[in-house]
Amino acid sequence: MSIRLLLASSSATRATLLRSAGLTFEALPAAVDEAALKQSAQAEGLSPADAALLLAEAKAMRIARREPEALVIGADQLLVCDGQWFDKPETPAAARDQLLVLRGKAHILFTALVAWRGGQRVWHHVATPKLVMRDFSDAFLDHYLAAEGAAVCSSVGAYRLEGLGVQLFRDIQGEHSAILGLPLMPLLGFLRQHGAIAA
Numbered sequence: 001m002s003i004r005l006l007l008a009s010s011s012a013t014r015a016t017l018l019r020s021a022g023l024t025f026e027a028l029p030a031a032v033d034e035a036a037l038k039q040s041a042q043a044e045g046l047s048p049a050d051a052a053l054l055l056a057e058a059k060a061m062r063i064a065r066r067e068p069e070a071l072v073i074g075a076d077q078l079l080v081c082d083g084q085w086f087d088k089p090e091t092p093a094a095a096r097d098q099l100l101v102l103r104g105k106a107h108i109l110f111t112a113l114v115a116w117r118g119g120q121r122v123w124h125h126v127a128t129p130k131l132v133m134r135d136f137s138d139a140f141l142d143h144y145l146a147a148e149g150a151a152v153c154s155s156v157g158a159y160r161l162e163g164l165g166v167q168l169f170r171d172i173q174g175e176h177s178a179i180l181g182l183p184l185m186p187l188l189g190f191l192r193q194h195g196a197i198a199a
Contacts, residue, residue: 003196004070008059013162014075014182021184023197028067030059030074038078038085048085049126052078052112057124060116071122071196074114077181079156081107088156092145095158099144099168102157104135109157111178113187115194123190127183129174136168144168155181 007018010029018025037058041051053076060074079086081102089095108128115123136144144164145152152158159165161172161179177184191197 003194004067005191005196006063006067006070006072008063008072008074011075011181013160013180017177017180017182017184021188023191025073028063030062032058032062034076035087038087042085048078048080048108048110049112049128051085052076052110052126053114053124056112056114057116057121060114060121064116064119068117068119070117071191071194072116073187074116075182076112077156078110078112079107080110081105086156089153089158092150092152095152096141096145098158099133099141102133103141104133106130106132107157109174109179111181111183113183115190122194125183125186125190127175127178127186129172129179131169131173131179132171133168134170140167 005023005025007014007025007027008030009027015027034055037055038051041054046054055076056074059076060072064072082105086098089098108130111127113125114121147164151160159168175183175185192199
């Protein structure tokens with residue numbers, strides 16, 4: 001009997017990564033109050049890695065309650081620069097502000113994955129790619145924001161490496177798929193071990 005695989009996410013990028021890897025799955029958005037969970041995690045003194053896991057697990061659990069026999073994958077990502085946690089910008093103006101703070105600095109993405117099945121967490125992973133933004137000019141920033149439009153509000157850090165956003169950087173360390181929000185290599189390894197895909 002094959003294992004039904006569910007992605008607890010509305011992210012088109014995460015779904016594209018899984019499809020490109022040849023996986024058969026369903027994507028089901030998991031409505032959780034991310035802002036409240038993140039605020040609670042910070043108040044409790046959780047590390048960024050543990051907070052990202054908490055958020056990913058909340059999403060997986062939400063879907064797993066409705067689909068207990070499925071293997072549910074939850075994912076979340078936190079960006080931390082100089083100790084500050086960043087959220088997705090709500091407006092292009094907020095995106096500009098984020099990019100100005102990140103300009104010329106290194107930041108870490110805490111990209112968490114959680115697998116949930118049969119009422120329990122069966123696997124988790126946190127990837128920590130490091131990205132260094134170059135000291136881009138104000139003119140380039142204006143060009144970038146105009147070219148990307150509202151898309152800058154769809155990701156934490158106000159960039160998408162799938163497009164012009166890659167030009168914001170001078171160095172990137174870590175698995176590309178982890179930066180995009182879903183570390184594929186560890187996930188595929190787990191799915192093979194769990195019998196969800198062919199070994």
